[in-house]
Amino acid sequence: MRPIRLTIKLLYIILAGALLCSCGGDDLEGTYYLSDEAREYMIDTTVTSFRMVDNHGLTDEFYLDGYIWYTLHHYFSEWGTEGDAFGETFGVAYMSSVNDYSFMFVLRANVGYTELDVEWNQRDRLTYNFKSGKVTYGVVPGIMFYDTMSVKGITYSNIIEIDYSGRVTEIDDNTPVKTYISGEKGLIKFIRKDNIVFERIE
Secondary structure (H helix, E strand, O other): OHHHHHHHHHHHHHHHHHHHHHHHOOOOOEEEOOOHHHHOOOOOOOOOEEEEEEOOOOEEEEEEOOOOOOOOOEEEEEEOOOOOEEEEEEEEEEEEOOOOOEEEEEEEEEOOEEEEEEEEOOOEEEEEEOOOOEEEEOOOOEEEEEEEEEEOOEEEEEEEEEEOHHHHHHOOOOOOOEEEEEOOOEEEEEEOOOOOEEEEEO
16 A cells, blocks of 8 residues: 555656646746745644544544655755746645554645645545635635634644535545644544544644
8 A cells, every 4th residue: 555655646746846847937937935824834843743532532643754755844846947946845744553544734835826735545635725715626625714723622723624514425435524734733633424523632
């Protein structure tokens, strides 16, 4: 399973790089940074593992992927072949030890806007444009932003809620219907199709 994931991830990186090169043009210059709004969601990468418990009392541990996917977490990518344009990227990926979940969260600077990619289990990926406030790729969920949210008695800040409640039949069985992400701590809660709720515990 892991070699297949690695192959898919490497192909995605190559395709993303090729797309940026083809869109950049020869006259693109400068360094493009994440928007101030997007910076509020740069997850703390010093937290390399955390536990989540479901509503039946079963615990799963999530590990920050430091070997295959977004090993640098925060970097600048060169666009085009002239070396005159760079775009800022921040990315994290988590793997779980019990249920084999994989979760990816990426912020990417583009020319004039910033995008967010969220992906579960390499099945359902969405791309959200912070400037337009719209999903530009994938099944379109409801997306809400909150200042704070309490989970298991702990208050988290800068919350993103991704809600597929109205489009359950369009997502994979293992993609959560609702996902809650903290800009400080990352994944804090998700609700599966079978109504099993996972919540983060410190």
